Amino acid sequence: MPDATQPTADVAHSAAAPGEGRPRRRYTIGELAKVFEVTPRTIRFYEQEGLLQPERRGQTRIYHEKDRVRLKLTLRGKRLGFSLAEIREVIQLYDNAPDGDERQLRLMLDILADKRAAMQQQLEDIRILQNELDDVEARCQESLAALTRQRNKD
Incomplete structure (x- = not known):
């Protein structure tokens, strides 16, 4: 079964990168x-x-491996709730830094902490809203039961 993150197309239209023995993969849109x-x-x-x-x-447009990685980072960032500005900042650090660059990692940790805090607040807001819905639903059920009892008496 092919890897879903790798295109199934042949590398025939790839060219060897300068100084490398293996071909550089190119992608169409x-x-x-x-x-x-x-x-x-x-x-x-x-x-x-x-x-x-x-x-x-x-x-x-001819996309290279760097573009594939950037697109993967962008889509992952969007799934995690990052803004385009945050994604752009992370990608710029990715482009300008060697693997494991401290600034990139610290930025990611800061963004993740902010996202986690925002999600915690959203969870709390949802819990409060659920409690309010439960209260309204209970009052509606009680009122409906009272109306049904009254109707049955008459």
């Missing part, structure tokens, strides 16, 4: 859209927002 189950319009939007930087050949 359609391939990336299929791999990540998004629309080409979504990918163009992220490009317009500066999150992706494909190579251009006329009207054709």
Whole structure:
């Protein structure tokens, strides 16, 4: 079974990176859209927002492995509730830093702590709302029961 994070297309249209023995993978917008189950319009939007930087050949966009990773980070960030500005900041650190860069990790931890605190507040707000709904529902049930009893007496 093929890996869902890797395109199934052949690497025939890839070129060897300078100084490397293995080919560099290139992707079309359609391939990336299929791999990540998004629309080409979504990918163009992220490009317009500066999150992706494909190579251009006329009207054709050519995405490289770096773009695939950036798209993966962007989609994961959106799932976690990151804003585009937060995603852009993380990606810029990713681009400008070696693996495990301390600034990148600290930024991620700060963003995650903020997200966790916001989610905790949302959970508390939901609990309060559920209690209010329970109270209203109980009052409605009592009123309905009283009306039914009154109707049965008459």
